[in-house]
Amino acid sequence: MSTAEPASARSLGLAGCEACGLVVRLPAADGMDHCPRCGERLHSRRPASIERSWALAITALVLYIPANLLPVMTTNTPLGAVSDTIMQGVVELWSPTSWPLAIVVFVASVTIPLGKLIALAYLLLTVQRGSVQSNGQRVRLYRLLKFIGRWSMLDVFVDTFVVALIQLRPLMWVEPGAGVIFFAGVVVVTMLAVNSFDPRLIWDLPHQERHGHD
Ligand SMILES: [Zn+2]
Numbered sequence: 001m002s003t004a005e006p007a008s009a010r011s012l013g014l015a016g017c018e019a020c021g022l023v024v025r026l027p028a029a030d031g032m033d034h035c036p037r038c039g040e041r042l043h044s045r046r047p048a049s050i051e052r053s054w055a056l057a058i059t060a061l062v063l064y065i066p067a068n069l070l071p072v073m074t075t076n077t078p079l080g081a082v083s084d085t086i087m088q089g090v091v092e093l094w095s096p097t098s099w100p101l102a103i104v105v106f107v108a109s110v111t112i113p114l115g116k117l118i119a120l121a122y123l124l125l126t127v128q129r130g131s132v133q134s135n136g137q138r139v140r141l142y143r144l145l146k147f148i149g150r151w152s153m154l155d156v157f158v159d160t161f162v163v164a165l166i167q168l169r170p171l172m173w174v175e176p177g178a179g180v181i182f183f184a185g186v187v188v189v190t191m192l193a194v195n196s197f198d199p200r201l202i203w204d205l206p207h208q209e210r211h212g213h214d
Pocket residue numbers: 017018019020021022035036037038039040
């Protein structure tokens with residue numbers, strides 16, 4: 001990447017439609033703010049991108065606490081019912097035969113959701129500080145966040161799979177716990193937070209005005 005300052009669409013008064021890709025010249029005043037081809041709202045940067053993204057990321061972090069503290073499954077046996085949080089489930093799965101599954105559940109349910117929030121917070125902080133360093137790496141991190149978002153339900157799938165394995169045994173059945181609802185909340189709110197972040201902010205230079213046309 002060259003270090004010269006490239007012209008951005010915004011500095012030329014242009015904006016790309018986020019829905020159909022049409023490049024449109026933005027009026028100086030707020031006249032046309034919809035794409036003439038498809039009608040999508042036009043903005044050179046997503047409005048209040050940083051504020052929305054922070055608000056959603058903090059909400060996801062708050063939901064992450066009950067998701068991990070409340071039981072995600074209750075195992076019923078003739079001897080009684082046992083409720084497990086995610087970490088208790090990981091500890092119980094940890095045996096000579098099922099340890100790989102324990103690692104998958106731990107990574108998918110504990111590490112990745114928290115890692116995504118830390119990565120997003122890093123992107124938001126560097127954009128707010130007006131950092132111009134390692135832009136390429138930060139864009140790759142953003143793409144990774146978007147990519148992982150598509151696989152966010154993997155942990156739900158894994159947990160369902162574990163439940164199905166346990167269901168096969170006689171005289172034992174499993175019910176989902178309240179933690180699952182908070183867990184789904186973490187996944188959905190994190191995806192919304194990542195979608196609110198405008199990756200074009202990474203390339204904005206600190207002296208450029210950040211809250212431009214909306
Ligand atoms: Zn359009």
